[in-house]
Amino acid sequence: MSDAALRVEGLSKQYRIGRLQNRSRNLKEAMSESFRKLLHRRDGEEESTIWALNDVNFELKQGEVLGIIGRNGSGKSTLLKILSGITKPTRGKATLHGRISSLLEVGTGFHADLTGRENIFLNGAILGMSRREIERKFDEIVAFSEIEQFIDTPVKRYSSGMYVRLAFAVAAHLEPDVLILDEVLAVGDLPFQQKCLGKMGQEAKEGRTVLFVSHSMAAIQAMTTRCILLESGKVVMDSVPGQAVHRYIHNTFHVDIERVSDLWNHPGRLPDMVPSLKQMWMTDAGGNIITTAPMGGEVYFHVEYETDDIVRQPIIRLTFENPEAQRAFAINNKMTKGARIVNGPPRGIFTCRIPRLPLVAGEYFITAAFGKTPQQDADRIIKAYRLTVVHADVYGTGAIPDRMDGMGILFDADWEFKPIEGDAERFPLPVSETVSSNL
Numbered sequence: 001m002s003d004a005a006l007r008v009e010g011l012s013k014q015y016r017i018g019r020l021q022n023r024s025r026n027l028k029e030a031m032s033e034s035f036r037k038l039l040h041r042r043d044g045e046e047e048s049t050i051w052a053l054n055d056v057n058f059e060l061k062q063g064e065v066l067g068i069i070g071r072n073g074s075g076k077s078t079l080l081k082i083l084s085g086i087t088k089p090t091r092g093k094a095t096l097h098g099r100i101s102s103l104l105e106v107g108t109g110f111h112a113d114l115t116g117r118e119n120i121f122l123n124g125a126i127l128g129m130s131r132r133e134i135e136r137k138f139d140e141i142v143a144f145s146e147i148e149q150f151i152d153t154p155v156k157r158y159s160s161g162m163y164v165r166l167a168f169a170v171a172a173h174l175e176p177d178v179l180i181l182d183e184v185l186a187v188g189d190l191p192f193q194q195k196c197l198g199k200m201g202q203e204a205k206e207g208r209t210v211l212f213v214s215h216s217m218a219a220i221q222a223m224t225t226r227c228i229l230l231e232s233g234k235v236v237m238d239s240v241p242g243q244a245v246h247r248y249i250h251n252t253f254h255v256d257i258e259r260v261s262d263l264w265n266h267p268g269r270l271p272d273m274v275p276s277l278k279q280m281w282m283t284d285a286g287g288n289i290i291t292t293a294p295m296g297g298e299v300y301f302h303v304e305y306e307t308d309d310i311v312r313q314p315i316i317r318l319t320f321e322n323p324e325a326q327r328a329f330a331i332n333n334k335m336t337k338g339a340r341i342v343n344g345p346p347r348g349i350f351t352c353r354i355p356r357l358p359l360v361a362g363e364y365f366i367t368a369a370f371g372k373t374p375q376q377d378a379d380r381i382i383k384a385y386r387l388t389v390v391h392a393d394v395y396g397t398g399a400i401p402d403r404m405d406g407m408g409i410l411f412d413a414d415w416e417f418k419p420i421e422g423d424a425e426r427f428p429l430p431v432s433e434t435v436s437s438n439l
Contacts, residue, residue: 098177
């Protein structure tokens with residue numbers, strides 16, 4: 001098996017739906033049900049079935065953190081239940097190596113009448129650990145859960161937040177070889193979620209394998225090294241997290257309609273402006289048009305303009321603000337290298353490359369401005385473009401910066417300019433002066 005921690009081969013799960021799936025409790029009910037089935041089949045009504053999983057195949061190596069995403073009903077939870085041994089597949093098999101710890105819902109494996117302390121020892125015993133091993137980890141588990149004063153209280157009196165704190169602490173600290181988590185962190189508050197994500201990253205670096213199902217694309221991008229997208233029980237994508245998340249968002253929210261912003265008819269244009277900005281869009285390093293980018297990711301902003309005549313020293317300025325209109329930073333082609341143009345053509349496209357996007361996760365708006373001279377804007381549009389930034393492990397530590405850490409002010413940016421159609425011959429670009437800037 002080499003270094004594989006998990007191998008899934010042809011895994012499929014079929015469920016019967018409808019009233020005909022009920023089991024008979026005695027001979028009379030069995031005869032009645034057989035008669036009903038015969039009657040319904042004569043009426044043309046068959047038992048309904050659904051494939052929650054359909055021929056799922058993948059292999060997971062030790063130390064990998066796999067994210068599993070998809071819409072409700074795509075088969076995510078069914079997959080984890082099979083891997084956890086809760087249910088059996090209809091076809092195929094899953095081979096796991098090592099000790100498995102799963103947390104599929106709040107309080108999984110807890111006995112309601114036992115205290116938090118007793119449940120820690122119970123869960124450890126279920127995982128096959130000795131009492132001495134559990135005692136060695138006990139203080140660390142309690143400290144992580146932050147519920148020391150309630151550790152000898154029956155868990156049935158815990159709030160959902162207390163439940164998830166202790167449940168995650170137990171699942172993550174009892175040294176499993178494979179840790180399986182299904183959307184449990186949504187119950188905890190933000191600081192605890194970040195604490196759990198950091199712990200998951202630590203577990204992976206120590207060689208443990210993690211399967212993580214979440215509807216939080218920020219968490220998926222921050223914590224996983226690989227991501228599987230499920231649709232109708234099938235694997236439709238197995239790739240790096242950014243690509244899978246992008247496809248999921250595109251398929252779910254149909255973002256294509258706003259991928260290119262029409263600036264010519266934009267309602268955010270200020271009064272007395274002369275329409276010059278035509279359209280704006282964003283791409284990734286591969287040239288794909290995107291509307292969502294990870295923290296610290298490489299992105300390209302493209303702005304097309306059109307005027308009636310030659311433009312003396314054309315300037316494009318992009319100002320990034322959060323929804324509360326707080327400015328994060330602004331950049332223009334005169335401040336950085338690559339596109340300091342003199343006597344520009346009437347039409348062209350400016351491209352701004354930001355190799356390391358400095359914004360923390362959240363929604364942002366970009367105000368775009370176009371100037372024919374350095375002193376005055378000819379056109380300016382408020383909220384010309386909307387950008388979504390998602391979490392990423394930018395420091396390689398599992399720590400996730402947020403708004404409390406600031407929006408980020410250090411970045412590098414390169415500009416370039418391309419005339420449209422025949423204007424390149426009529427307006428050759430001069431040798432550009434290079435100016436670098438860190439804001």
